[in-house]
Amino acid sequence: MEIGFIENIDKKSKPNQNQLGFGQHFTDYMFEMDYIDGEGWVNPTIKPYAPISLDPSAMVFHYGQSVFEGLKAYRTKDDRVLLFRPEKNIERLNKSNARMCIPEIDKELILKAISELVKVDKDWIPNQKGTSLYIRPFVFATDYYVGVRQSHNYKFLIILSPVGAYYSEGFNPVKIFIEQQYVRAVKGGVGEAKTAGNYAASIKAQSEAKEKGFSQVLWLDGAEHKYIEEVGAMNIFIMIGEEILTPELTGSILDGVTRRSTIELLRASGYQVTERKITIDEIIEAQFNGRLKEVFGTGTAAVISPVGEMWFEGQKILINGGEVGNVSQKLYDQLTGIQTGDVEDEFGWTIDISK
Amino acid sequence: MEIGFIENIDKKSKPNQNQLGFGQHFTDYMFEMDYIDGEGWVNPTIKPYAPISLDPSAMVFHYGQSVFEGLKAYRTKDDRVLLFRPEKNIERLNKSNARMCIPEIDKELILKAISELVKVDKDWIPNQKGTSLYIRPFVFATDYYVGVRQSHNYKFLIILSPVGAYYSEGFNPVKIFIEQQYVRAVKGGVGEAKTAGNYAASIKAQSEAKEKGFSQVLWLDGAEHKYIEEVGAMNIFIMIGEEILTPELTGSILDGVTRRSTIELLRASGYQVTERKITIDEIIEAQFNGRLKEVFGTGTAAVISPVGEMWFEGQKILINGGEVGNVSQKLYDQLTGIQTGDVEDEFGWTIDISK
Ligand SMILES: Cc1ncc(COP(=O)(O)O)c(C=O)c1O
Ligand SMILES: Cc1ncc(COP(=O)(O)O)c(C=O)c1O
Numbered sequence: 001m002e003i004g005f006i007e008n009i010d011k012k013s014k015p016n017q018n019q020l021g022f023g024q025h026f027t028d029y030m031f032e033m034d035y036i037d038g039e040g041w042v043n044p045t046i047k048p049y050a051p052i053s054l055d056p057s058a059m060v061f062h063y064g065q066s067v068f069e070g071l072k073a074y075r076t077k078d079d080r081v082l083l084f085r086p087e088k089n090i091e092r093l094n095k096s097n098a099r100m101c102i103p104e105i106d107k108e109l110i111l112k113a114i115s116e117l118v119k120v121d122k123d124w125i126p127n128q129k130g131t132s133l134y135i136r137p138f139v140f141a142t143d144y145y146v147g148v149r150q151s152h153n154y155k156f157l158i159i160l161s162p163v164g165a166y167y168s169e170g171f172n173p174v175k176i177f178i179e180q181q182y183v184r185a186v187k188g189g190v191g192e193a194k195t196a197g198n199y200a201a202s203i204k205a206q207s208e209a210k211e212k213g214f215s216q217v218l219w220l221d222g223a224e225h226k227y228i229e230e231v232g233a234m235n236i237f238i239m240i241g242e243e244i245l246t247p248e249l250t251g252s253i254l255d256g257v258t259r260r261s262t263i264e265l266l267r268a269s270g271y272q273v274t275e276r277k278i279t280i281d282e283i284i285e286a287q288f289n290g291r292l293k294e295v296f297g298t299g300t301a302a303v304i305s306p307v308g309e310m311w312f313e314g315q316k317i318l319i320n321g322g323e324v325g326n327v328s329q330k331l332y333d334q335l336t337g338i339q340t341g342d343v344e345d346e347f348g349w350t351i352d353i354s355k
Numbered sequence: 356m357e358i359g360f361i362e363n364i365d366k367k368s369k370p371n372q373n374q375l376g377f378g379q380h381f382t383d384y385m386f387e388m389d390y391i392d393g394e395g396w397v398n399p400t401i402k403p404y405a406p407i408s409l410d411p412s413a414m415v416f417h418y419g420q421s422v423f424e425g426l427k428a429y430r431t432k433d434d435r436v437l438l439f440r441p442e443k444n445i446e447r448l449n450k451s452n453a454r455m456c457i458p459e460i461d462k463e464l465i466l467k468a469i470s471e472l473v474k475v476d477k478d479w480i481p482n483q484k485g486t487s488l489y490i491r492p493f494v495f496a497t498d499y500y501v502g503v504r505q506s507h508n509y510k511f512l513i514i515l516s517p518v519g520a521y522y523s524e525g526f527n528p529v530k531i532f533i534e535q536q537y538v539r540a541v542k543g544g545v546g547e548a549k550t551a552g553n554y555a556a557s558i559k560a561q562s563e564a565k566e567k568g569f570s571q572v573l574w575l576d577g578a579e580h581k582y583i584e585e586v587g588a589m590n591i592f593i594m595i596g597e598e599i600l601t602p603e604l605t606g607s608i609l610d611g612v613t614r615r616s617t618i619e620l621l622r623a624s625g626y627q628v629t630e631r632k633i634t635i636d637e638i639i640e641a642q643f644n645g646r647l648k649e650v651f652g653t654g655t656a657a658v659i660s661p662v663g664e665m666w667f668e669g670q671k672i673l674i675n676g677g678e679v680g681n682v683s684q685k686l687y688d689q690l691t692g693i694q695t696g697d698v699e700d701e702f703g704w705t706i707d708i709s710k
Contacts, residue, residue, distance in 0.1 A: 022501070022502050023412070023500050023501030023502040024500060026410075026411075026412055026499075030411055049411070051408040051409055051410050051411070052408070052409060052410075052411055053406040053407070053408045054406055054407060054409070055381075055406050055407075056381075056385055056404070056406070056407055056512050056514050057378070057381055057491075057514060057516075060415070060416065060551075061415065061421065061423075061493060061495055061551070062421075062423055062491070062493060062551060062554070063551050063554040063555055063558075064419040064421065064550075064551025064552045064554065064555040065554075065555045065558060066416065066417075066419065066555065068416075068417055099559060100555060100558065100559070101558045101559050101562055134501070136412075136417070136501055138416060138417060140416055144381075145378050145379060146377070146378030146489070146491055146514075146516055147377050147378040147521070147656075148554050148557065148558070148561070148587055148588055149558070149561070149562070150558050150562050157411050159411050159412060159501075161412075161501055166502070181543060182543050182544070183541055183542070183543030183544045184544070185544075186538055186541040186544070186577040186578070187538070188536060188537050188538030188577065188580075189537070189538045189539070189540075189541070189556055189577065190552075190555070190556045195419075195552070195555060195556075196415075196416070196417060196418050196419025196551065196552060196555070197419045197545075197550070197551060197552015197553065197555050197556055198552065199417070199418040199419060199420075199503050200418055200419040200420045200421065200455060200545070200550060200551070200552050201544055201545045201550075201552055202503065203418075203420060203455065203456045203503070203504070203505050204454060204455070204456050206503070206504070207456055207504070207505050222541040222543065222544065222577055222578065223541070223577065223578040223579070224578070225543075232503055233503055301502075
């Protein structure tokens with residue numbers, strides 16, 4: 001399908017690269033496409049970034065039928081533009097769509113839309129260390145109808161935001177609160193879909209943890225409150241002895257692109273990585289026995305986020321003396337190196353869209 | 356706080372009362388109020404029903420931080436306008452707000468907003484049997500920010516829709532599918548809040564059940580898949596022998612206004628009503644022993660919805676020969692009678708807003 005283009009004749013001034021923060025600035029353009037009942041996905045268009053107008057009865061406001069994605073574009077030293085494994089995000093978008101009863105979107109069209117949009121907004125891609133252009137595709141229900149059912153019409157948008165570090169800590173160890181009261185998702189629910197409601201459900205626990213001085217919460221499984229699941233916007237890895245563990249995908253956590261890449265990178269470097277159920281008790285025991293080496297989160301926003309402390313039932317679990325561990329550091333360097341084009345991409349993970 | 360008023364000089368024509376359906380038609384006016392960071396809730400206004408314009412980065416599209424309510428206004432034979440226990444919906448709205456980290460809204464202001472809005476749109480209230488004016492208050496996050504946290508700005512709207520029967524069956528027994536694979540909510544989650552994500556999470560199970568010929572699904576608890584919870588947009592009651600059971604409020608189901616009213620009505624009529632955990636097994640056993648008398652759902656949309664069949668693991672549980680039971684019928688007559696002013700309101704549940 002051809003992507004239409006409407007020029008923006010009223011461009012914004014760009015923010016200071018040193019004060020980007022996360023998700024606060026948006027570029028000059030956006031991509032928009034509609035799903036019309038009986039017609040399918042129509043009118044893919046790159047157009048000036050602008051407000052959208054919706055009837056107050058639009059289903060998204062009431063029943064939250066929606067999905068989103070998050071990936072990044074990086075500007076290399078020699079001014080090329082790289083995307084990191086976009087096909088994984090595109091696949092996941094359609095998996096989320098399937099779970100949320102939203103019509104599938106053509107994979108190639110999504111990749112083309114992302115690539116062309118990033119290209120017209122190329123000047124917005126920052127290039128300082130730790131910065132990138134965050135890409136946010138999202139889909140939501142637009143039927144003008146009040147009543148619970150699947151919508152017959154949808155909107156698909158892509159917006160772009162030049163970003164710095166996701167956590168104010170930067171690449172420094174974060175403190176994590178292990179949540180025992182609130183639950184984010186449970187098997188049989190929509191935890192593995194990247195849909196709005198999962199995040200809305202996380203806000204209260206997260207804000208209570210923030211008040212107590214923690215960056216994030218680590219969720220436990222919804223049924224038994226025994227197994228670790230994931231952190232706010234990251235998957236979690238635990239190094240015990242020489243083995244690196246991460247929770248297996250059971251349906252309640254997100255199948256993270258950074259998680260997958262981390263597993264592959266670690267295995268390529270000779271580490272033993274195991275995906276399985278992990279109880280909070282065995283983490284506590286490992287720390288007690290001095291076998292808990294490192295803990296880190298993985299996600300597009302923060303890439304690798306070393307965990308310095310976890311708190312459980314009022315007890316501190318100190319990890320690696322609260323310092324960044326070797327594995328975390330190496331992974332961060334490797335991953336961000338590949339993403340920004342500074343390290344050779346042996347895995348073929350990046351796509352150069354500047355050509 | 357004074358509620359502002361902007362007149363609508365371009366009124367719509369009203370739909371045929373015999374073909375209202377549910378949630379498809381909207382009136383001439385809406386209520387709108389904004390929460391501005393640092394200022395609180397400001398500018399309450401009744402204004403022409405019109406689209407709302409939002410930046411594509413508005414948090415509601417991405418993270419679904421939102422709550423809603425649903426209640427009804429009825430027009431009596433002598434042309435008065437009654438609301439049914441609006442204070443319960445208003446309380447629940449603020450309970451949902453608290454769970455979703457949305458700032459509380461002044462109770463009296465909400466009641467005033469609903470009353471004044473219904474009054475300016477009074478001509479839209481249908482008066483045929485089974486019809487009413489559905490009132491939909493809703494709140495959602497409006498920060499222009501991409502990143503998971505609580506929003507600092509919100510919009511609160513109330514829209515109105517003249518409605519007929521919620522189920523196409525009308526007041527006839529529905530067929531219900533007992534869901535074993537998908538889960539709607541779990542203790543510790545947001546199941547007891549009336550928030551968008553709970554409904555998004557229900558769509559797939561509901562649409563699969565529809566395809567198999569069922570009206571709705573009956574959810575089981577998220578942890579053990581053993582206890583019955585609630586139906587799509589209704590709470591559930593089971594009459595076994597002379598006792599009427601309904602699941603207790605454990606945090607994962609909605610504290611329904613119709614549920615509460617049903618319990619009070621039944622008790623006032625001398626029935627024994629018990630709120631407790633109910634296993635699916637004991638329902639099957641009761642049916643086997645011939646002690647399962649009636650099953651019905653309760654909710655604002657359908658008021659009382661008799662259940663004729665429930666299906667579990669491919670087996671049909673037939674209830675009362677698939678016919679409307681006496682208790683269901685009596686409750687429906689009493690409740691709709693009180694709501695429409697045809698039956699004396701001994702409980703003081705209705706508020707006359709036409710004065
Ligand atoms: C809930 C959740 N878990 C994990 C992740 C990490 O996934 P990815 O590595 O694909 O960014 C994210 C977000 O991006 C997330 O939202
Ligand atoms: C999930 C759910 N359960 C139960 C109910 C019934 O509650 P009420 O009687 O207040 O309408 C509703 C809806 O209105 C609902 O959405």
